[in-house]
Amino acid sequence: MGRFYERELPKGYVEALVVDAYDKKSSRGMQLLALVIAVIAFNMVLFFYIIPQWSEIRSGFSIIGGIGVIVAYFLYVSLHELTHGAVYKLMTKQKVMLGFKPPAAYCGVPDIYLYRITSLVSLFAPFTVFGILFVGLFFLIGDPFVKTLILVLLALHLMGCAGDLYGAWILLRKLRDPATLRKDMGPAQIYYTRIADQDD
Numbered sequence: 763m764g765r766f767y768e769r770e771l772p773k774g775y776v777e778a779l780v781v782d783a784y785d786k787k788s789s790r791g792m793q794l795l796a797l798v799i800a801v802i803a804f805n806m807v808l809f810f811y812i813i814p815q816w817s818e819i820r821s822g823f824s825i826i827g828g829i830g831v832i833v834a835y836f837l838y839v840s841l842h843e844l845t846h847g848a849v850y851k852l853m854t855k856q857k858v859m860l861g862f863k864p865p866a867a868y869c870g871v872p873d874i875y876l877y878r879i880t881s882l883v884s885l886f887a888p889f890t891v892f893g894i895l896f897v898g899l900f901f902l903i904g905d906p907f908v909k910t911l912i913l914v915l916l917a918l919h920l921m922g923c924a925g926d927l928y929g930a931w932i933l934l935r936k937l938r939d940p941a942t943l944r945k946d947m948g949p950a951q952i953y954y955t956r957i958a959d960q961d962d
């Protein structure tokens with residue numbers, strides 16, 4: 763196994779890109795992706811499930827379910843960040859930072875420079891784990907109202923993964939050198955590339 767991170771920025775690297783969730787300009791691509799995912803996901807839930815099943819969903823409606831989905835969402839947000847944190851902890855053994863500053867929760871490992879593989883595993887981990895969980899629950903549960911709540915959570919999950927998917931897109935499509943390093947400071951990430959790769 764290769765190394766998963768560097769403690770210091772190696773010689774020959776330069777800052778290539780900054781994405782900061784709280785900075786409008788640098789997070790524009792990410793916000794746009796979140797919007798596109800939200801529109802597609804909620805429309806699919808509405809047109810392919812809620813509208814066709816409306817009478818069954820309505821008959822099972824309960825306030826408890828409505829409150830439950832809000833509680834489940836906050837629990838999900840925490841677990842999503844903890845999933846990133848668990849990957850960082852396992853792959854780097856470094857101090858992981860978790861935080862919440864509306865509108866986003868975040869997780870980072872701010873003192874080191876992560877190799878692409880470490881970043882990609884961390885970026886895709888919550889997307890995969892909770893994607894499987896919500897889809898699995900949807901098929902396991904019979905009640906149409908509860909199924910609707912799970913679909914809402916799934917749509918919120920996909921939307922909440924926009925930042926992660928955007929980061930993965932940067933690493934897979936934009937800065938394709940496998941030696942690309944990324945510093946994850948939670949709400950903001952800095953990408954570093956080798957000087958030799960700057961001319962593309």
Ligand SMILES: [Zn+2]
Nearest residue numbers: 846888923926
């Ligand atoms: Zn995430």
